[in-house]
Amino acid sequence: ATPAALMVGVGRGAQAGILIRGGEILEKAERLTTVVFDKTGTLTRGEPALTDLQPCGHCDHDQALRLAASLEAGSEHPLAEAILRRAKEAGIAPCAVQGFEAVPGHGVRGQVEGRTVLFGNRRLMEREGVNVGQVGADMERYQADGKTAMLLACDGELAAVIAVADTIKPEALEAVRSLRAEGVEVVMLTGDNARTAAAIGRALEIDRVIADVLPSDKARVIKELQQAGKVVAMVGDGVNDAPALATADIGIAIGSGSDVAKETGGIILVRSDVRDVVTGIRLSRATMRTIK
Ligand code: ADP
Ligand code: MG
Numbered sequence: 001a002t003p004a005a006l007m008v009g010v011g012r013g014a015q016a017g018i019l020i021r022g023g024e025i026l027e028k029a030e031r032l033t034t035v036v037f038d039k040t041g042t043l044t045r046g047e048p049a050l051t052d053l054q055p056c057g058h059c060d061h062d063q064a065l066r067l068a069a070s071l072e073a074g075s076e077h078p079l080a081e082a083i084l085r086r087a088k089e090a091g092i093a094p095c096a097v098q099g100f101e102a103v104p105g106h107g108v109r110g111q112v113e114g115r116t117v118l119f120g121n122r123r124l125m126e127r128e129g130v131n132v133g134q135v136g137a138d139m140e141r142y143q144a145d146g147k148t149a150m151l152l153a154c155d156g157e158l159a160a161v162i163a164v165a166d167t168i169k170p171e172a173l174e175a176v177r178s179l180r181a182e183g184v185e186v187v188m189l190t191g192d193n194a195r196t197a198a199a200i201g202r203a204l205e206i207d208r209v210i211a212d213v214l215p216s217d218k219a220r221v222i223k224e225l226q227q228a229g230k231v232v233a234m235v236g237d238g239v240n241d242a243p244a245l246a247t248a249d250i251g252i253a254i255g256s257g258s259d260v261a262k263e264t265g266g267i268i269l270v271r272s273d274v275r276d277v278v279t280g281i282r283l284s285r286a287t288m289r290t291i292k
């Protein structure tokens with residue numbers, strides 16, 4: 001390949017808000033078979049809002065919200081913002097927390113007013129020996145609607161189910177359809193549970209959904225796709241996505257995402273529009289045609 005033609009391609013990308021770190025990325029982009037999207041913040045806005053709070057016996061609505069908000073005050077997860085925003089709207093102030101701990105891919109825990117409080121997913125409750133059987137059907141109902149259901153436990157007893165919903169980005173469906181039209185397989189990768197992920201995957205017509213993946217395992221999933229012969233681009237926005245972006249044949253970072261993701265990505269989508277993934281692939285194909 002002649003570097004000059006590749007540099008023209010890189011320049012065209014820059015004009016379109018697609019920053020490409022080097023001509024060899026354009027060569028790889030032409031051979032892509034698979035695009036893997038992170039869910040939260042990439043296909044969805046990453047601004048979840050609390051939709052349901054169902055207390056189950058051990059506390060009332062406001063107590064449950066106060067306990068969850070107290071723990072989430074120490075978290076930087078997008079889910080935490082949803083809880084804190086609603087508590088603020090309800091005029092509920094978080095309380096002091098002792099021994100706060102964020103458990104990646106699980107949730108948060110700590111002592112509030114002398115009680116051990118847990119807030120997170122089913123995996124967190126199972127790990128801590130909290131019985132969740134009584135709310136299984138309720139969680140599944142929320143998840144079938146594409147909501148993320150979280151559980152609050154207090155001293156080992158289940159206290160509430162809290163559901164939040166994120167909004168799918170309006171341009172995401174068009175991006176998925178255009179990629180498929182280019183003959184590229186589309187995969188969604190998420191730490192969220194399989195039912196919620198499947199509901200969102202269906203709405204976006206995504207062929208393959210890989211859910212319940214711990215942050216530390218996202219890069220391994222990319223490696224497995226590569227071992228199966230795929231040439232993989234990973235599109236993500238978060239701190240958690242950086243190892244997967246680095247492992248992929250091409251890492252594509254959303255411009256509005258974390259600095260770590262942008263430092264790791266070989267391509268940065270300045271306009272934060274996922275449709276620019278397709279524009280980038282088309283550009284690479286057009287560029288390579290001029291070379292061959
Ligand atoms: P994602 O792939 O969407 O970024 P994560 O791997 O960060 O997801 O988290 C996976 C799941 O773990 C979340 O859907 C949620 O159920 C639970 N979780 C993680 N962090 C928190 C938190 N701070 N509060 C409540 N739940 C959490
Ligand atoms: Mg994300």
